[in-house]
Amino acid sequence: MSDTAKPPRTPWGTFPDVLIHAPESAVKQHHAYKAAKSGDGASAIALVNDTMSEQQNQRLAELLRGHTPTLVSAHAYEREGVNAIPEIFADELSKTLGWPVDEAVLQTNVVAHTGADGFSRLARQAEFSGAIQPGCDYVLVDDFVGMGGTLANLKGYIESQGGRVLAAVSLTGKPHSAKLALTPERLRELRMKHGTELENWWIGRFAHGFDALTESEARYLARTATADTIRDRIAAAEQA
Incomplete structure (x- = not known):
């Protein structure tokens, strides 16, 4: 991440849990997964059609009844190429x-x-970059939710440009990662564990406070032994 381009994040409010469609094993062990992850559109279509959940589609439609949101996917660059799964998932x-x-x-x-x-x-x-329609409703689409940072940044980008993000869906992910919105209890735990100094450092490094973290990100930091460990590991990862 460059010093001049720090992705914005926006308040979580009552953001709903991510609707996860399939277990990791069903997606990652699918015969088409590797090719889809590397950019093959036909493989992505096969993967999505085999693992997309009609029940979760119905839940999303019910959640957003009365809205006609725009689906926007996290087009991720992987080592092997551009991940085709999120875009195809959005299309389906x-x-x-x-x-x-x-x-x-x-x-x-x-x-x-x-x-x-x-x-x-x-x-x-x-x-992220690209035109956002101010006042337009959006739903985020990704292939995998882990710590939720990509979805948090995509939400922040859209809302900083005047859009409204109503929900997020993912083809797969860990069940505990479905909760993006940080709970007050987790925020309090993190601040008590590592204090104001680390949060100020975090704001300087990432341009947002602990309150803009996802639940999984905050849990990960709260379980790290010391603030020095966090700073050292972040610095090492940035240089890798």
């Missing part, structure tokens, strides 16, 4: 729900989160 959701897809918003940097540890995910923050 559009066919099912009748909602439009925005293809103009793109991730502009390579973060290499797949297989990365928590500090690498925290250090290498996804950045």
Whole structure:
């Protein structure tokens, strides 16, 4: 992440849990997964059609009854190429729900989160660009939710440009990662563990306070023994 481009984040409010469609094993052990992750569109279509959950689509439609949001995917650059899964997932959701897809918003940097540890995910923050329609409602679409930082940054980008993000969906992810919105209890735990000095350092490094972290990010930091360890591991991951 460059010094001049620090992805914005916005308050969580009552943001709903991510709707996760399938277990990790069903997605990552699928015969088409590797090719889809490397950019093969036909493989991505096969993967999404085999693992997308009609029940979760119905839950999303019910959650946003009365809205016609735009689906926007986190086009992620991987070591092997551009991950085709989020865009194809958004396209398939559009066919099912009748909602439009925005293809103009793109991730502009390579973060290499797949297989990365928590500090690498925290250090290498996804950045986005592309036109946002002020006042428009959006739903975020991704293939995997881990610590939730990419979704948090995509939400921040859209809302900083005047859009409204109503929900997020992911093809797979860890069940505990579905909760993006930071709880007051977790925020209090993190601040009591590591104090004001680390949070001020964090603001200087990432341009947002602990209150803009996801629940999983805050839990990860709260379980790290010392503030010095956090600073050292973040610095090392940024230089890797």
